Amino acid sequence: MKFKSTLENYVFVAPAVIIFAIFYIIPFISVFQLAFFDWDGILPTKIFVGLSNFKEIIADKVWWQSVWQSGYITLIALTFQNAVAFLLAWACDREIRMKNFYRLIFFIPPVLSEVVVGLVWQWILNGNYGILNYWLTQFGLANLAHNWLSDPDTALTTVAIVHCWKGFGWGFLLFLAGLQTIPRELYEAARVDGANSWNAFKKVTIPLMIPVVVLVAILTILGTMQVFVLIYTMTGGGPGYHTEVPVLRILASMRGSSRFGYACAQGITFGVILCMVSFTQYLVNKRAKA
């Protein structure tokens, strides 16, 4: 009877396990295996090269530049994007007019296709006929007007800001959900105790929002480090290598150079970097909570 019951349980779980194995575990093992080979993705023969793909990654300056650049975009997203998301969520949590309308508006960018967003912003930022330069000129700031995406000094920050515009809605939604779980009685009690708005925010809102902030930070880091569609659409990684990010480099190795083994090694290296970042963040949060 017990055996039958156990078997039944396994039968129920089996489809999910099989699907997970086919679509996640087997490809992961294949990627890990391919990282030790030189393979063009077409020929049936693969040449075993040991760790040489990983050695090459260590010396690949463009790869590390791309990692640094995705780190820079992540830093901007962590600070600027999440600060904007938090402030807007805080504003919408209060009794303001048309707050449902604002909630809807703020959540539009995340649901738009990244390709569409990239193309629209490319048009806005265009140096020749872009609307941004037009308005800068109208407001007497013509000296600031230039080609934002082709200038190496502004290209990366510009794509980072567009990424923030595209992504702040997720943070907004999570922050708003978090703010709405804070019991209103706590604010009333704080007010009775003589706390002003700032003190209530500092002593009630922030401590109770820490778990949500941690969650949003983790999602922001993991999401932003892997950004590429937006950049691919807006700059293609250029000018030069100024907006290259790791996923674009992996694609370049696969598609441009037909080096599947090297691309897999880059993928594993990037995965390890992401794990290290997440683990560090976990430790920092644990220490902060303690």
Next chain:
Amino acid sequence: MRYGKFLSILVIASLFLFAGCSSKPYSGKSITVWHWMTDREPAFNELAKRYEAKTGIKVNFELYAPSDAYSQKVRAAAQGANLPDIFGILGEKRDFSSFIKAGFILNLTPYMLEDNAKWKNSFFSKALAVNEFNDGNSYAVAPGIYGVPIDIMTIQMVYNKSLFKELGFNPNRPPQTFEELLAVGKKLKAANLEGLVSGWGEIWMIDCLANNYAFNIMGKDKVIATIKGEVPYTDADWIKVLSLFKQMQESGLLASGIVTMVNKTAEQLFANEKAVFAFNGSWSVNVYKGMNPKLEYGAFLPPKASDKYPMAIWGGAGSSFMINARSKNKEEAVKFLSWLTETPQQAYLAEATNNLPANKDSINKISDVMASFAKAMDYATHPNVWGVSEFSPVIEAFDKGIQSIIIGEKTPEQVAAEVQKIKERELAKKR
């Protein structure tokens, strides 16, 4: 009851009658073709209908776009041995050779040589060359013809005749020398016009123009010798090639944002008369026609920077189809491609899609601009016919380096040194 029986017989008889009149009955055989050419999809489907009516063989054209996604699909299908009967390969000759060596592509030489090489001789030789592997090729592929060109293309300069006139130049005389080209650049700012637009954000188009000038400045042999590793990229001639981009930027010829510009944007700017020049392929005739049918423009070879060697441009087969060597329908597939490249079908494709036909006899009825692109075939070359391929990381460093020169970040000498360093690294790996 009697009336119903009579009606049934009449209906069945009519069906047979109409079926007999319309076309050959469906034979049950079908051929699957994978392609990425969105603009040619309706024309392909029309031709498939005509072929089915003629032979009873159904041809399914399956479109997978954009080309990047298509390319990945073909590779994935090759790994899973699921390639269709007919497909195209996008990429370098090195990739093409890997498909052949893996046994995925049928050698078409015996079919091409039938009837005194009738099929082979119907094509422009340069169109066929892209799909050909000669004796002793560096890819170690058995010599032969492995693909059927569907159309041809050349990539050169186009100029807007009205804007050219507005700038005070003769609208029927495009720049003949590099100095004349730079002279146009100097007049652009005052006229508030953009100069040269091109998809240099997609770096292969920079590579294309740089190679054109490399052929003009140092000749084919020296370019090939560089690829073989016998001449360094730090050679004075290569620095001269790289310096041309600096000169173009300094003269104001290059449109702002060209280093991140995709070709679609460049095409829009040129079609909307915002730019005087574009560096684009013969496929653009169809694109410009769709965007601005009234656009007055002409095509010309990139102006010479040196009199030492002739100017060369990239050209040859625009798109080609290959036959799956493991397909059960390979004989039918050969017959279909042979039919598709016959004069009437090629003429129809040229007319419907504004692409240059690969069949020599179909090129009579084309517009003046298309004729300019077709004439430029005499100057055409392509990396896929050189017999040697440059390492991909070297090509990337070279093209990205040109972007850096244009944005004023690096000098031609610096870029040349960096490219050479990568070249040496790749050569060392090969050894």
